[in-house]
Amino acid sequence: xxxxxxxxxxxxxxxxxxxxxxxxxxxxxxxxxxxxxxxxxxxxxxxxxxxxxxxxxxxxxxxxxxxxxxxxxxxxxxxxxxxxxxxxxxxxxxxxxxxxxxxxxxxxxxxxxxxxxxxxxxxxxxxxxxxxxxxxxxxxxxxxxxxxxxxxxxxxxxxxxxxxxxxxxxxxxxxxxxxxxxxxxxxxxxxxxxxxxxxxxxxxxxxxxxxxxxxxxxxxxxxxxxxxxxxxxxxxx
Numbered sequence: 001x002x003x004x005x006x007x008x009x010x011x012x013x014x015x016x017x018x019x020x021x022x023x024x025x026x027x028x029x030x031x032x033x034x035x036x037x038x039x040x041x042x043x044x045x046x047x048x049x050x051x052x053x054x055x056x057x058x059x060x061x062x063x064x065x066x067x068x069x070x071x072x073x074x075x076x077x078x079x080x081x082x083x084x085x086x087x088x089x090x091x092x093x094x095x096x097x098x099x100x101x102x103x104x105x106x107x108x109x110x111x112x113x114x115x116x117x118x119x120x121x122x123x124x125x126x127x128x129x130x131x132x133x134x135x136x137x138x139x140x141x142x143x144x145x146x147x148x149x150x151x152x153x154x155x156x157x158x159x160x161x162x163x164x165x166x167x168x169x170x171x172x173x174x175x176x177x178x179x180x181x182x183x184x185x186x187x188x189x190x191x192x193x194x195x196x197x198x199x200x201x202x203x204x205x206x207x208x209x210x211x212x213x214x215x216x217x218x219x220x221x222x223x224x225x226x227x228x229x230x231x232x233x234x235x236x237x
Contacts, residue, residue, distance in 0.1 A: 005072045010170060010202050011037040011060065016069035016079075018055050018225075029055040030066070031225035037204065039170075042197045044213035045206045047222035054175075056222060057206045061094055061173045062086045074170045091119050095164030095172045099179035101156040103148040109135065109159045110144040116167050134162040137199075138192060154185035161192065165201070172196065174205040178212055190215050 005012040018030040029052050037043055047053040058064040059071060062078055065086075071079040074093060078086065090096075103112045113134055117127040135141045138158040148156050157177065164172055174193070178186030190212065197203055205216060213219050221228045 008038050010039045012072040014070045016066045019067045042203045042217045044216035044219045046213050051222045052225040053222045062090050093170045095169040097164050097174040097177045099176035101160045108145050113163045113166050130166050134166040138162045153181050172201050172203045
C-alpha cells in the first residue's frame, strides 16, 4: 500500500526518473530523486549545468512528467495526470518566476498580472481586486499602468512575481530569479521573497548562485541526476 503525503507536506516525490531519447542514445536526466518539501518551506535547488536541476524543476512545476516514479503536489498524484489536468494545476497551484520576465510587451503591469485570472475564468471584479492586491504586495501598485519597457529590470521582476502570486498558488517556483538583475536589485527581490515566505507561501528557488541559495532554509544539491547532499542553515543533513 503506497505511503501518502502527510498533511504538512506540500511535495512528496519518490524515485523520480527521467529518460530522454536522443537519436539512438538514451540520456538519464534524473536517476531516482526522492524529496519532501513541507508547506511554508523556502528551499533552494543547486547544481552544475547538466546536473538535472532544470529537469527536476520542470517536473515539480508540472511542465514535464517523469518517466517513472511518483510525484504528489498538495496531496494529488500529479505524475499520472493528463495534459489538461496538468495545465489546470500549473495555473491554479503553481506560480512561476523566471530569469527572463516573460511579460507581454504591449500590456501594462496590471494587464500582465491579470492574465492568469482570465485563464482561470475569474470575473472582471475579482480580477481587478486580486491583481491590485498582488501588485500592492510587491510594492508596484503605483506603477500598474506602465508598460514593461517603462519599468526597470527589478520592477519588471516584481510584476512577474505579482503575476505568479495572483492566483494564490500553493507553490512559488523561481528559476534563477535574480539572474538578469544587478546585485543591489537582486537583493531587493530576495527581500521580497522573504516577505512572501513570511506570509505563508512555499518557495522553491533554482539557482547556481551560492549567495542566493543561502537565503533559503534548506539547500538541495543535485549532481548527475541524483540528490548529492542537503544542508540546512549551513549544516549538512
